Amino acid sequence: xxxxxxxxxxxxxxxxxxxxxxxxxxxxxxxxxxxxxxxxxxxxxxxxxxxxxxxxxxxxxxxxxxxxxxxxxxxxxxxxxxxxxxxxxxxxxxxxxxxxxxxxxxxxxxxxxxxxxxxxxxxxxxxxxxxxxxxxxxxxxxxxxxxxxxxxxxxxxxxxxxxxxxxxxxxxxxxxxxxxxxxxxxxxxxxxxxxxxxxxxxxxxxxxxxxxxxxxxxxxxxxxxxx
Amino acid sequence: xxxxxxxxxxxxxxxxxxxxxxxxxxxxxxxxxxxxxxxxxxxxxxxxxxxxxxxxxxxxxxxxxxxxxxxxxxxxxxxxxxxxxxxxxxxxxxxxxxxxxxxxxxxxxxxxxxxxxxxxxxxxxxxxxxxxxxxxxxxxxxxxxxxxxxxxxxxxxxxxxxxxxxxxxxxxxxxxxxxxxxxxxxxxxxxxxxxxxxxxxxxxxxxxxxxxxxxxxxxxxxxxxxxxxxxxxxxxxxxxxxxxxxxxxxxxxxxxxxxxxxxxxxxxxxxxxxxxxxxxxxxxxxxxxxxxxxxxxxxxxxxxxxxxxxxxxxxxxxxxxxxxxxxxxxxxxxxxxxxxxxxxxxxxxxxxxxxxxxxxxxxxxxxxxxxxxxxxxxxxxxxxx
Numbered sequence: 001x002x003x004x005x006x007x008x009x010x011x012x013x014x015x016x017x018x019x020x021x022x023x024x025x026x027x028x029x030x031x032x033x034x035x036x037x038x039x040x041x042x043x044x045x046x047x048x049x050x051x052x053x054x055x056x057x058x059x060x061x062x063x064x065x066x067x068x069x070x071x072x073x074x075x076x077x078x079x080x081x082x083x084x085x086x087x088x089x090x091x092x093x094x095x096x097x098x099x100x101x102x103x104x105x106x107x108x109x110x111x112x113x114x115x116x117x118x119x120x121x122x123x124x125x126x127x128x129x130x131x132x133x134x135x136x137x138x139x140x141x142x143x144x145x146x147x148x149x150x151x152x153x154x155x156x157x158x159x160x161x162x163x164x165x166x167x168x169x170x171x172x173x174x175x176x177x178x179x180x181x182x183x184x185x186x187x188x189x190x191x192x193x194x195x196x197x198x199x200x201x202x203x204x205x206x207x208x209x210x211x212x213x214x215x216x217x218x219x220x221x222x223x224x225x226x227x
Numbered sequence: 228x229x230x231x232x233x234x235x236x237x238x239x240x241x242x243x244x245x246x247x248x249x250x251x252x253x254x255x256x257x258x259x260x261x262x263x264x265x266x267x268x269x270x271x272x273x274x275x276x277x278x279x280x281x282x283x284x285x286x287x288x289x290x291x292x293x294x295x296x297x298x299x300x301x302x303x304x305x306x307x308x309x310x311x312x313x314x315x316x317x318x319x320x321x322x323x324x325x326x327x328x329x330x331x332x333x334x335x336x337x338x339x340x341x342x343x344x345x346x347x348x349x350x351x352x353x354x355x356x357x358x359x360x361x362x363x364x365x366x367x368x369x370x371x372x373x374x375x376x377x378x379x380x381x382x383x384x385x386x387x388x389x390x391x392x393x394x395x396x397x398x399x400x401x402x403x404x405x406x407x408x409x410x411x412x413x414x415x416x417x418x419x420x421x422x423x424x425x426x427x428x429x430x431x432x433x434x435x436x437x438x439x440x441x442x443x444x445x446x447x448x449x450x451x452x453x454x455x456x457x458x459x460x461x462x463x464x465x466x467x468x469x470x471x472x473x474x475x476x477x478x479x480x481x482x483x484x485x486x487x488x489x490x491x492x493x494x495x496x497x498x499x500x501x502x503x504x505x506x507x508x509x510x511x512x513x514x515x516x517x518x519x520x521x522x523x524x525x526x527x528x529x530x531x532x533x534x535x536x537x538x539x540x541x542x543x544x545x546x547x548x549x550x551x552x553x554x555x556x557x558x559x560x561x562x563x564x565x566x567x568x569x570x571x572x573x574x575x576x577x578x579x580x581x582x583x584x585x586x587x588x589x590x591x592x593x594x595x596x597x598x599x600x601x602x603x604x605x606x607x608x609x610x611x612x
Contacts, residue, residue, distance in 0.1 A: 055607050082519035093514035097236030110519040
């Protein structure tokens with residue numbers, strides 16, 4: 001589904017050049033559940049942004065469903081994000097002035113798709129917020145906000161969800177609930193790629209990719225280790 | 228949910244800021260719309276007032292046309308006189324339907340100890356040259372009858388049939404003119420020959436108002452008159468209107484400039500408010516890019532916020548201006564050198580629509596830069612915060 005070959009990402013910070021990613025080779029298949037771990041500054045989020053077509057690599061090639069992403073214009077990348085990708089952030093990033101319903105429906109505004117109420121309500125019910133449909137984000141708990149963000153990521157029927165520390169701002173009980181929700185989505189056939197600092201949650205993924213200093217230190221699938 | 232709903236919800240998040248920005252726009256549009264309405268009303272009122280005089284041109288002693296304009300509409304006292312004999316000569320010129328003598332002066336009202344403005348005219352011409360007048364009583368048919376403007380009558384509680392003294396003569400009030408809203412309300416009208424006698428200016432006139440039977444020949448008639456009667460000046464009503472309009476023009480240009488500058492300043496306020504909002508919502512914009520918003524989508528959201536704000540301000544401004552029309556008109560009447568009679572400020576839908584369109588343009592102009600800036604925000608940096 002997603003292929004990365006010799007991906008590098010460099011950028012300038014002040015006077016120094018930062019090598020955020022180096023020689024990344026990675027294949028992600030449909031229906032995988034991958035967690036990306038590593039210390040701060042190891043390049044986890046940069047990798048996630050490149051995978052999610054929010055950022056472009058400095059070198060190397062990336063393909064999604066066989067299509068080379070590096071040569072695509074901005075409009076095609078926008079289309080890819082609309083059609084194939086869903087994002088979940090640590091900070092939730094809900095719009096305060098909109099209700100739960102409208103926050104979930106927001107991506108449909110940009111994809112100019114239909115706005116079937118039944119579908120949106122089904123997603124809100126799936127994340128367990130059917131009694132909170134008309135509430136605003138400031139009336140929700142952290143866990144509820146993250147569930148709204150997950151429903152929002154699903155509304156365009158993506159093939160893959162990129163979650164950047166989705167439990168980073170939540171207590172352990174709520175984190176468990178959010179992770180279970182992601183597991184349930186994976187069980188329904190969705191590919192999940194999650195950046196996390198939580199080793200317990202990371203190890204429950206089908207594959208764990210460990211980064212250090214912008215390189216893949218090791219990859220392990222559940223039950224066995226590979227370099 | 229539409230882009231407009233999203234833009235509206237963004238504005239509602241900072242109600243006080245949005246309200247203050249809107250008030251700025253509303254205040255400047257109030258001034259702009261009031262001035263434009265007043266200017267429109269001024270031109271229309273002037274044309275109406277000139278039309279109501281019922282004459283096509285005036286013959287006056289040679290002098291300044293502005294003085295003539297004042298004479299016609301304000302009833303100014305001029306020191307020069309023309310000889311009444313020209314009235315007789317004018318009747319021989321083809322197509323002159325009416326030549327009406329006028330003598331304007333001030334007379335001491337001994338009983339009340341003040342100066343009254345007196346307009347001497349040929350009473351048999353009143354129906355032709357003062358077509359808009361409505362009278363309580365009748366037009367005097369003798370030398371001792373006078374007409375009073377409504378303000379003069381009301382001020383001294385004078386009624387039809389009362390007697391008033393000027394100089395060594397006593398007059399009977401034959402009629403009182405119903406309120407016209409013009410300078411006519413402040414005049415006393417008496418037969419021109421009676422006024423000449425009081426002033427001891429037999430045959431002296433301030434002006435002769437002329438009505439022609441074929442207005443299309445106006446140029447030929449005035450040309451012939453100028454050639455045959457020396458020492459006079461002919462001023463057509465169009466010239467009078469132009470003179471008065473030019474008198475008011477500088478005030479109009481100045482006030483309009485101030486209004487436009489006020490709108491521009493409030494537009495800068497709008498731009499500032501929107502830029503602040505974008506700065507605060509950087510992460511949110513990054514999120515929207517991540518969930519599928521294109522740069523154009525972001526541009527559209529921000530420009531709609533700006534346009535919503537300016538157009539709402541424009542609508543409020545027009546409503547305020549309409550509600551305050553009477554107060555604004557009263558104020559302008561005090562500061563302008565000449566303002567036509569009657570209600571000047573009327574609500575004009577086309578003018579209101581033009582002002583709304585102007586605020587739309589201001590919105591697009593003020594929102595252009597913030598919208599572009601928002602659309603170029605790097606989503607990665609935005610999400611990182």
